[in-house]
Amino acid sequence: MPTLHVSSLSRLHETVATVRASHVVTLININTVVERPAGIAPERHLFLGMSDIVAPMDGHIVPAEAHAERFLGFVSEWDRAAPLVIHCWAGISRSTAAAFIAACALGPGRNEEEIATALRAASPSATPNARLVAIADGMLRRDGRMSAAIERIGRGEDAFEGTPFQLALA
Secondary structure (H helix, E strand, O other): OOEEEEEEHHHHHHHHHHHOOOEEEEEEOOOOOOOOOOOOOHHHEEEEEOOOOOOOOOOOOOOOHHHHHHHHHHHHHOOOOOOEEEEEOOOOOHHHHHHHHHHHHHOOOOOHHHHHHHHHHHOOOOOOOHHHHHHHHHHOOOOOHHHHHHHHHOOOOOOOOOOOEEEEOO
16 A cells, blocks of 8 residues: 655655655755655655745745645656655644645545544644645645644644654555
8 A cells, every 4th residue: 555654854864765765755945955865766856845834924935836736746646656755844744734635635535534633643743734735625626624624633742853654545
């Protein structure tokens, strides 16, 4: 069964090696240097430069529809033969939002509440970026159910860095 794995930047290389990932998605501030993990071809690494914010702020890039479009396109082209690792700086907000979005996109008949519950069980610190989820919710025509599911699980436990975790697609 294909799996999504979420990690912080500091645990990226370790996570990719451990799970033998074929694809990586980076959601991080635009000027952050991220070394592509060994074994990941350039076309299998998506870099999305954005800040972890939900409203425009001077000097920052707010998550936008263009980011969600690129992410959804990349995920739809993932062959699922090997795991996909999604990471941000801390592995708590942008990356957990992206994992939730990917699970919803790749399981169009799957219930959003079920996915959100699985996300919370896998990561007590997960606090998905609400703006990124809301954008994808509209693009995937989930009629607000994705946002409602994330709102229901609420803010995760306080943490400086999340522990890497797995989210199954089925």
